[in-house]
Amino acid sequence: MKRINEYKKLFNVEKDIELKQLKKTYRNLVKEWHPDKFQAGDDKAIEAELKSRQIIDAYHFLVSIAPETKAANLEDYNTTITSPIMDWQHKGMLLEITFLDGNTYEYFGVNKALYIKLCQSDKLTRFAKRNIFNSFIYRKIKKREVEA
Structure with missing residues (x-):
């Protein structure tokens, strides 16, 4: 922030x-x-x-x-967030989520308590859809790699 x-x-x-x-x-x-x-x-x-x-x-x-x-990128974003979460990192108030489709997004303003709940959730994608994906400012930082 x-x-x-x-x-x-x-x-x-x-x-x-x-x-x-x-x-x-x-x-x-x-x-x-x-x-x-x-x-x-x-x-x-x-x-x-x-x-x-x-x-x-x-x-x-x-x-x-x-x-x-x-x-402009809403359709691609909605497709990505339905993909399973592969990896996530939290630093300060920034949550970085990498999806199985290869895209990575940053979410700004995610506090530590919410991050801990995400880590403890048995269904990561479902928890993130309800509490993170449309609640915080986000931006795409890495695009999926296209195979030749």
Whole structure:
């Protein structure tokens, strides 16, 4: 959640993320902080390099959790969450779930108590469908590998 709030603050996003506005803000920030605008070796150039990387990461992150992106990928997401859970990890308030179909999703804001209940559940997928999948902000982080 901290990362989400940090990135929203960087892009001046209040509540809902609109892709059109996000793209416009991204372009303006990249123009402002592009490393080529500063002289090489200067402290400002180093700061601009770090800031531009942060802007790019924030943009891709916010696009991945935007409602428009979720709506476009809803059918694939619904197919994935019916697949059995293969692996899961919890760190802080972030739950990472890997499904048997090869897709991996991050769920933000999952507390330790809920994670413990997930671990103790005899039917992981059923528990996650009821308590996690549609209750928390999520994003796809790894796609299934396509065999040739």
